[in-house]
Amino acid sequence: NAGVMQNPRHLVRRRGQEARLRCSPMKGHSHVYWYRQLPEEGLKFMVYLQKENIIDESGMPKERFSAEFPKEGPSILRIQQVVRGDSAAYFCASSPNLPASFSGANVLTFGAGSRLTVL
């Protein structure tokens, strides 16, 4: 069980380029969360996805940011036309498949993060 895998671990982009961050959830997990963290700050929720569905994107900036979690392959967080303010650590977390009636806890397993630097 390889855990939650994020890549690349470090990504450098120039202003105006595109950044693509990938997240492979733990085996058997079909729920993915993305968070952004600036230095010395907390994790800011961005988006919650299930396979082929965006469940909650209330934390995503309205422009330039998008996320997907296709039926096959990893979840991808895409940032178009990056600006310096996008420089941050982006964390992905996954959780197990839960039935709709589940009222228990949704425990997250986090990846090691992808650090984006925009020059």
Add this chain to the structure above:
Amino acid sequence: SQQGEEDPQALSIQEGENATMNCSYKTSINNLQWYRQNSGRGLVHLILIRSNEREKHSGRLRVTLDTSKKSSSLLITASRAADTASYFCASGNDMRFGAGTRLTVKP
């Protein structure tokens, strides 16, 4: 949003002392979780307490939950330098985190 808010923002103690940090939330929940983040790494789940529990222990960790005050506390006893990290709470299944408590344990 059920986002938990941790306090204090920062806490510095000597090795061997106890560390207490708090979490407050706004709406009714059925569980509350605490996570730890070592510098620059992903969060690690520490402990979960359900709404029908008042206290829970795991090793040197003790978590309490007061649903009437909508608050929880995390106590780390006999702290070690390795406990230096940021600590976050997540209330309910919203999975939004606050700014965290940055704990520094001095050797």
